[in-house]
Amino acid sequence: MASSQKKRKTVSYSHWGYIFIAPFFITFLIFQLYPIIFTFRTSLTDAVGWEKILNNNIIGFENFRQLFDSSSLVYGKFWGALGNTMIMWFFNFVPQLGLALILASWFTDSRMHLRAQGFFKVTIFMPNIITAATIGMLFMSLFAYPIGPVNTFLQSFSLSNMPIEFFRSVAWSRGLISFIQWWMWCGNTMIVMIAGISGINPALFEAALVDGCSSRQTFWKITLPLIKPILVYNLITSLVGGLTMFDIPHMMTQGNPNETTNTVARFIYTQGFTGSRNFNMASAASVVLFGIIIIGSLLIRFVLNDHDKPAKSERKGAK
Amino acid sequence: MKKVLSLVLALTLVLGCMSFASAEEGKIKLVVWSFTNELQGMIEKYYLPQHPELDIEFQIYPTDGNAYTTKVDNLLGANAASDEAPDIFTLEAAFVKHYVESDWTGDLKTIGFTDEELGTAFPVMAQIGQNAAGVQKGLSWQSTPGVLMYRASLAEKYLGVTSPEEMQEKVQDWDTFLETAEELKEASEGACKMVIGSGDIWNAYQYQRSEGWVVDGKLVIDDELLDFEELVKTLEEDDLSHKGGSWSEVWFAGMRGELETLCYFLPTWGLHYTLKPHCSSLWDESKTEEENVAAIGDDGTYGDWRLVDGPVAYSWGGTWMGINAAKAATADDAKKQAMHDLIYNFSLNEDWLVQYAQDSGDFVGSAKAVETILANGGTPNPFLGGQDHYAIFASAAALANGSLMSEYDDTINSLWSDYVTTPYTKGEKDLDTCLEEFKTAVAAAITTITVE
Numbered sequence A: 001m002a003s004s005q006k007k008r009k010t011v012s013y014s015h016w017g018y019i020f021i022a023p024f025f026i027t028f029l030i031f032q033l034y035p036i037i038f039t040f041r042t043s044l045t046d047a048v049g050w051e052k053i054l055n056n057n058i059i060g061f062e063n064f065r066q067l068f069d070s071s072s073l074v075y076g077k078f079w080g081a082l083g084n085t086m087i088m089w090f091f092n093f094v095p096q097l098g099l100a101l102i103l104a105s106w107f108t109d110s111r112m113h114l115r116a117q118g119f120f121k122v123t124i125f126m127p128n129i130i131t132a133a134t135i136g137m138l139f140m141s142l143f144a145y146p147i148g149p150v151n152t153f154l155q156s157f158s159l160s161n162m163p164i165e166f167f168r169s170v171a172w173s174r175g176l177i178s179f180i181q182w183w184m185w186c187g188n189t190m191i192v193m194i195a196g197i198s199g200i201n202p203a204l205f206e207a208a209l210v211d212g213c214s215s216r217q218t219f220w221k222i223t224l225p226l227i228k229p230i231l232v233y234n235l236i237t238s239l240v241g242g243l244t245m246f247d248i249p250h251m252m253t254q255g256n257p258n259e260t261t262n263t264v265a266r267f268i269y270t271q272g273f274t275g276s277r278n279f280n281m282a283s284a285a286s287v288v289l290f291g292i293i294i295i296g297s298l299l300i301r302f303v304l305n306d307h308d309k310p311a312k313s314e315r316k317g318a319k
Numbered sequence B: 001m002k003k004v005l006s007l008v009l010a011l012t013l014v015l016g017c018m019s020f021a022s023a024e025e026g027k028i029k030l031v032v033w034s035f036t037n038e039l040q041g042m043i044e045k046y047y048l049p050q051h052p053e054l055d056i057e058f059q060i061y062p063t064d065g066n067a068y069t070t071k072v073d074n075l076l077g078a079n080a081a082s083d084e085a086p087d088i089f090t091l092e093a094a095f096v097k098h099y100v101e102s103d104w105t106g107d108l109k110t111i112g113f114t115d116e117e118l119g120t121a122f123p124v125m126a127q128i129g130q131n132a133a134g135v136q137k138g139l140s141w142q143s144t145p146g147v148l149m150y151r152a153s154l155a156e157k158y159l160g161v162t163s164p165e166e167m168q169e170k171v172q173d174w175d176t177f178l179e180t181a182e183e184l185k186e187a188s189e190g191a192c193k194m195v196i197g198s199g200d201i202w203n204a205y206q207y208q209r210s211e212g213w214v215v216d217g218k219l220v221i222d223d224e225l226l227d228f229e230e231l232v233k234t235l236e237e238d239d240l241s242h243k244g245g246s247w248s249e250v251w252f253a254g255m256r257g258e259l260e261t262l263c264y265f266l267p268t269w270g271l272h273y274t275l276k277p278h279c280s281s282l283w284d285e286s287k288t289e290e291e292n293v294a295a296i297g298d299d300g301t302y303g304d305w306r307l308v309d310g311p312v313a314y315s316w317g318g319t320w321m322g323i324n325a326a327k328a329a330t331a332d333d334a335k336k337q338a339m340h341d342l343i344y345n346f347s348l349n350e351d352w353l354v355q356y357a358q359d360s361g362d363f364v365g366s367a368k369a370v371e372t373i374l375a376n377g378g379t380p381n382p383f384l385g386g387q388d389h390y391a392i393f394a395s396a397a398a399l400a401n402g403s404l405m406s407e408y409d410d411t412i413n414s415l416w417s418d419y420v421t422t423p424y425t426k427g428e429k430d431l432d433t434c435l436e437e438f439k440t441a442v443a444a445a446i447t448t449i450t451v452e
Helices: A002-011 A012-043 A062-068 A073-108 A117-129 A130-141 A147-155 A170-198 A203-209 A217-228 A226-243 A249-250 A264-273 A279-305 A306-317 B002-019 B038-050 B064-079 B092-102 B123-128 B152-157 B162-171 B174-188 B196-210 B223-239 B249-256 B268-278 B287-295 B325-330 B335-345 B349-361 B365-376 B387-398 B409-425 B431-445
Strands: B027-033 B052-061 B087-090 B137-140 B147-151 B263-267 B305-308 B318-321
Touching: A062 A073, A062 A279, A073 A117, A073 A170, A073 A217, A073 A226, A073 A264, A073 A279, A073 B431, A117 A170, A130 A249, A170 A249, A170 B431, A203 A217, A217 A226, A226 A279, A249 A264, A264 A279, A264 B038, A264 B431, A306 B064, B027 B038, B027 B064, B027 B249, B027 B335, B038 B052, B038 B087, B038 B249, B038 B335, B064 B092, B087 B092, B087 B335, B092 B123, B092 B137, B092 B318, B092 B409, B123 B137, B123 B387, B137 B335, B147 B152, B147 B196, B147 B268, B147 B387, B152 B174, B152 B305, B162 B174, B162 B305, B174 B223, B196 B223, B196 B263, B196 B409, B249 B268, B263 B268, B263 B349, B268 B387, B305 B387, B318 B325, B318 B335, B349 B365, B365 B387, B409 B431
Parallel strands: B027 B052, B027 B087
Antiparallel strands: B087 B318, B137 B318, B147 B263, B147 B305
């Protein structure tokens, strides 16, 4: 026993492994796990204001009760914000996924042989590199009222005889936020899709070609079913990103007009960092949002994986 | 494992020594926190050379994204007496009330300020630096009274006004202000507008109230605020303003004269740091004023601006110096004296303030110093066609009512704009609906006050 331990000591470098992964776990514990636990705890307290962030009393589920009680002040604001977030996420995600899929299948289609692919991929991906806050400011000045590039353009081409106040229109405000999200993230989704499609065994496409499949058939019958895991991944990351949407609405509209572009993350921000600093309510709302995201993600997984099951059992049966 | 442990220990030691090495022997150490390098610059230029006994450590955090307040809150909330915590820290108008109402800031009298000394500050700035009980906790080196700035050429062309005195009669209160706006519209056939938008008027008009937003823990909607709504709605509906926001492209275009706009409501800093650099698109801030004037020639609006008191005396902005109560309580007499001397020098020391006003053109916080500057012949300003801005600012500073400010002003002002002013003036909702939604929003945002 003693000799084997000694022997192991001379050849074992395993402790270095722990040292190398330690930085991640230390930062994770301090900057992620601890804040998460702290948020859960704060959501159960009466922590209003910085003075009470550390010295507060546990008051149970009162904050959660308010979030789910339709007669409370925050009820309408929180669920209204969730509704806004879902609407803006939907109009961002559907066109984003659609276009990303089309582009990805074009870029990977051996029959199409698109030229200058590198250029197009970079160009489409480019908006993703710019900080969201910068883009928010950019669009805010582009659509400024009463004088701004878009208004000047519309008037000089006689498309409108009065300056349009875009950010007082619900449709324009939400539409612009959805558009920016779509425009920024389309390239990213496309790259992920291309990676997914490239991972499919080319023999399948060749076989389809030999069997006389059209491009459309190949896409619907081969590509789409085989990149389903990638689709699920994309849907879930987009759901998480979409429900925590903050920077663009915050920079561009501040939730206006009349709270129609207020998102859940902005609700949490205004509760926690303006007014009387209601950290308890902000934490409770974060916990509820956390729950909604988990439920949403599980739902997507469940719905999209459902069709696999009979296929699996068929295979088993065949064996 | 031992090696790792010893390495960690050695590192801690080295780091520990490094932080102690900065405190020099025999010197009084002060930690000063601020959100710009303005105070640091002034201390290093004017104060440290005469005070070799001081060892001042500066910490600067920007106010962007609440970085500064978060830093201060975290440290004062958890460990106010620690070495790294500030002895003196600066407070901006947006959050000064929050801190002077808290127990974190100390009474300036505990470090040796006397009533006599405190009495020489402008009342508006002193009031803002007091808590509800009237304890003086902050002092400002500037005061930031606001006035009405107008373009003399437009006033003469459309209204026949040739002097600031005549102009003041045209804007002496908000009713005449509105009449003048209508007159201007008629005379200029709609080309020249009275103001850029409602945001400008708000900064001045809120000082028209007799009570602030929160009185005895209750939300107060002063009747003057409803009059404000009617005023800006009329301006919007009768097309008397450019309908733009403050700090927007339109706002600056008006300053350059590209859009004819008669009035701006701006405070002291707005004259030197906002209006002047934007009076022409050719203005280059890296050059001196003389070089700029030569370069821009006839372009823009340099020299065309004049100041009048306007309908109401108000204040906009300012920076206060406050002390950390926890550290002041444990400081020895020498350190208390040093803290007193530093704050006194930059807020109330007449000799220094007169000198500083000459060097910088800033409007200082001591009424006594301003009197001296005016007695010395004032400050004729070529940007204002030779008018003396100090005289106008002095009367506004003496009249503005600083007791209106509360710690929740920032939040409530923006809620008022989002829930009442904007939807009401644009005709989207009626006033009662707006007020109800505003009250709900305030009650949801500030749970520590009563909303009825």
